[in-house]
Amino acid sequence: MKPADAIRAELGRIARDLGAPDGTDVILERPRDRAHGDWATNVAMILARPLKQKPRDIAEKIREQFRAEGAGVASIDVAGPGFLNFRLRPEVIASVAGDIIEAGERYGRSDSGNGAKVNVEFVSANPTGPLHVGHGRQAALGDAIATLLEHTGWDVSREYYYNDAGAQIWNLMESVEARLKEAKGETAPIPEGGYHGEYIREIAASYVGEIDSLPAIQAHAVSELRREQDLDLAAFGVKFDTYFLESSLYDDLKVDMTVEALTQSGKTYEHEGALWLRTTDYGDDKDRVMRKNDGTFTYFVPDVAYHVTKWHRGFKRAINVQGADHHSTVTRVRAGLQALDIDIPEGYPEYVLHQMVTVTRGGEEVKISKRAGSYVTVRDLIDEVGRDAVRFFFLMRKGDSPLIFDVDLARSQSEENPVYYIQMAHARMCGIFRVGAEQGIVTGTAHADLSLLTEPEEQQLIKALEDYPAEVAGSAAALEPQRLASYLLETARLAHLWYHKHHVLGQEPPLMRARLVLARAAQIVIANGLSALGITAPERM
RNA sequence: GCGUGCGUAGCUCAGUUGGAUAGAGCGUCUGCCUCCGGAGCAGAAGGUCGUGGGUUCGAGUCCCGCCGCGCGCACCA
Numbered sequence: 001m002k003p004a005d006a007i008r009a010e011l012g013r014i015a016r017d018l019g020a021p022d023g024t025d026v027i028l029e030r031p032r033d034r035a036h037g038d039w040a041t042n043v044a045m046i047l048a049r050p051l052k053q054k055p056r057d058i059a060e061k062i063r064e065q066f067r068a069e070g071a072g073v074a075s076i077d078v079a080g081p082g083f084l085n086f087r088l089r090p091e092v093i094a095s096v097a098g099d100i101i102e103a104g105e106r107y108g109r110s111d112s113g114n115g116a117k118v119n120v121e122f123v124s125a126n127p128t129g130p131l132h133v134g135h136g137r138q139a140a141l142g143d144a145i146a147t148l149l150e151h152t153g154w155d156v157s158r159e160y161y162y163n164d165a166g167a168q169i170w171n172l173m174e175s176v177e178a179r180l181k182e183a184k185g186e187t188a189p190i191p192e193g194g195y196h197g198e199y200i201r202e203i204a205a206s207y208v209g210e211i212d213s214l215p216a217i218q219a220h221a222v223s224e225l226r227r228e229q230d231l232d233l234a235a236f237g238v239k240f241d242t243y244f245l246e247s248s249l250y251d252d253l254k255v256d257m258t259v260e261a262l263t264q265s266g267k268t269y270e271h272e273g274a275l276w277l278r279t280t281d282y283g284d285d286k287d288r289v290m291r292k293n294d295g296t297f298t299y300f301v302p303d304v305a306y307h308v309t310k311w312h313r314g315f316k317r318a319i320n321v322q323g324a325d326h327h328s329t330v331t332r333v334r335a336g337l338q339a340l341d342i343d344i345p346e347g348y349p350e351y352v353l354h355q356m357v358t359v360t361r362g363g364e365e366v367k368i369s370k371r372a373g374s375y376v377t378v379r380d381l382i383d384e385v386g387r388d389a390v391r392f393f394f395l396m397r398k399g400d401s402p403l404i405f406d407v408d409l410a411r412s413q414s415e416e417n418p419v420y421y422i423q424m425a426h427a428r429m430c431g432i433f434r435v436g437a438e439q440g441i442v443t444g445t446a447h448a449d450l451s452l453l454t455e456p457e458e459q460q461l462i463k464a465l466e467d468y469p470a471e472v473a474g475s476a477a478a479l480e481p482q483r484l485a486s487y488l489l490e491t492a493r494l495a496h497l498w499y500h501k502h503h504v505l506g507q508e509p510p511l512m513r514a515r516l517v518l519a520r521a522a523q524i525v526i527a528n529g530l531s532a533l534g535i536t537a538p539e540r541m
Numbered sequence: 542g543c544g545u546g547c548g549u550a551g552c553u554c555a556g557u558u559g560g561a562u563a564g565a566g567c568g569u570c571u572g573c574c575u576c577c578g579g580a581g582c583a584g585a586a587g588g589u590c591g592u593g594g595g596u597u598c599g600a601g602u603c604c605c606g607c608c609g610c611g612c613g614c615a616c617c618a
Contacts, residue, residue: 033561042560045598055598080561081598126618167617193617274616285544285614292616299618327545328613355546355611397554400546402611404553414580416567467557474557486555490565500582 002099002466003092004028004039006071011043014065018058021050030467037077037085038093038463044082055082091451093459094514096466098450100521108472108528113154119310120146121349122321123233124161127225128172129197129372131232133357134323136378137403140394141354141481142321143238144533148476148484151532157315159242161306164222165250166299171195172225173218179204180211197373199228235382236390237534249302249309258305258340259290259297267339282335300329304336311337311344318349319479324399327353352479354399361407385410388535392419395533396485413541415496418489422526423538425492425499429523430539432504432516441505441512448513457498458518464491465525472532481533488529495522 001009011026024046031040044059051058059078066076072092077085100107122142125135146156163169175195181188183204190196203224209216233240249255259275262268267278273293280287290301310318322329330351337344359366359376369377381390389410396418397403415421453462468487475484504515527537 029557029560031561032556032563036561040561045560048598083561085561163618171617272616276616289616294616296616298616303618323612324546325612326618329618331544353546401554402547406553418566421566471557478558482555483557486565487557489555493565 002096003072003088004466007039007041007073007086010066010071011041011062014062015043015047017065018047018061019051020047024050030463031083031085034460036079036083037075037087039086039088041084041086042082044078044084048082058082059084090454090459093462093466094450094453097453097462097517097521098448100465100524101517104524105528105531107524108469108532109151109153110469110473111153112473112477113149113152115153115155116317117157117315118149118154118317118319119157119159119313119315119349120149120319120321121159121161123238124163124322125229126163126168127222127229128168129195129225130199130369130377130379131229132372132375132377133359133381133405134354135232136236136381136390137354137357137394137399138321138323139233139236139238139378140391140534141352141399144391144395144481144484145319145321145352145476145479147532147534148472148479148481151472152476154317157241158239159244160240161244161246162226163246163299164226165247165302166296167193169218169222172221173214175200176204176207176217176221177214180207180217184211195373198371199225232377232379235379235387237387244306244309246302246306249305254305254309255297255302258308258336259301261340262290262304262336265339265341277336277339279332279335282331282338284331284335288332288335300332300336303329303333304340307333307337307344307349308340308342310349311342319352320349321352321354324353324355327351350479352399355402357394357403357405359405359407366407381405381407388423389417389419391534392422392485395481396489398480398482418485419535420541421496422488422492422530423536424541425495426523426526426530426537427539427541428499429495429519429526432519434540436505436516439505448517449510450514450517452511452514453518455498455502457494457501458515461491461494461498461522462518464494465521468525468529472529484529484532488526488533491522491529492526495526498522 008026008028015024015026026041026043028039028041031037044062045055047058048055056078059082062084063076063078066073068076072088073086074089075087079085120142122138123131123135125131142158146158149156171191171193172195174191178188178190178194179201203221206224207217207220209220262277267281268290269276269278274289275291276287277290278287288300289298291297307318334346334348337348338346359381366376369375369380371377385407393405393410394403409417413420415424453459471484471487475481502515504512504519506512507515530537
């Protein structure tokens, strides 16, 4: 049993004896201040009300009744308003390192998702141009969230929705047509709302079909751009399980069926030649048009039809990663799903929204990519700083905050660069084993006496490693990869600290063996954490 | 104006779903180490958590008002 579990069990037993109500959960947490001990609980404060006693009196009783030896506890203090602080025996803390090695790359995984299906949709760019940095943030976020969910026991499906129908595609087609005419020497301006990037000329140049066949031009442009985006995603190392085409919703009459069902529900009305949905019944600030007076549908109608397919495909949980500039769609899509009245939960789908990305180089904002014209592409970024740095930088801030991507920092091979810093900690641990092997030292970890790991830096590092599973679980539950990123930074710091202060190789064999276990455990945790974020853990740098 | 998100050290940001004296990196200052350079080590200073109320044993965290900034407010996506 893990030390924390032992304490929790003992606290549970005492709480019951004291007459705590059923369902009282005992929360153990790391005290913010290390001087307060290894674990703390506020259970005495929680029980104060139901037991009608002072928190400190309850805490005192718990302290007296606590059977410390079995739980590996060295001392218990009552502090502050009624906290119980536990200090563990050093060898109990150290024993965790052995468990980590045993679990290996499975360390940190859990099964709280129970294998339930969850759909994670992200990027979902219109095939009207190369992916820009915002899509990059989405790709990093979506992929990491998907992996975190996998690590916590969910059956995850990564999905990409191509908006290959509608007005944007029409604009794309007209833009390419204009460039085709231009190539023949005609004057042909890009239409309003059209695309001006250099890539439009490339698409026109590679077109070999009928010059006046608009459907052919459209098909060519869309397929070229999809191929282009696939290359962007491949460069980023993201793989999707499903590519869902918006056009298929029209082909399969899903859009018509959805409109029909919404009309049947009585939540729609005709007004000024358009068909409206009463989204105000579901918290929107005004009703929304479904069918425009030109007979075509507004974008959110296929979006509703699309989410109905997710539901029917067995995803009781769906998560959409999007730019916050699209946040107004949230209410509309959910309203449409509710109006259908087919038992879809109100909060379906869940949204993870992220704020803007700005790229800086030399302290100046970079605004333009040559190929795309008006924005910086993901590919530019990956080419310049590498996939790992791009991913980490996109993940280290919470989605709610705008993100400034400092290209100079991301490229830097120094410890100021957070990715480099974490990967370096991993490489250093690997270096110990590499050098050890060269010296003929057996770096196996069997028969180590971990109670020798008593240095403060060692105890602190081990405690951080012990927290890894909880960090993964918390990060996954909150859909917030940046938590894990922060954790890795802190853990890397502790690993560097330990490495600087204490040598492994060249120590007396028993101590060396114990430290080899710790080095291996640290290496495993950092590697697992990086992998959960989609970042590699190089063995040397 | 309405909706939404943000506001934490000089700078960049964490803050584990409401806990104890609010943390880290960079920068600054003081020592130490280094042939030089890059850097490394130990420590220090630095805060009215935008602001005013509220909720309770307890608020950076939850609720309301105000101020500032971003985003959205199309029969575009």
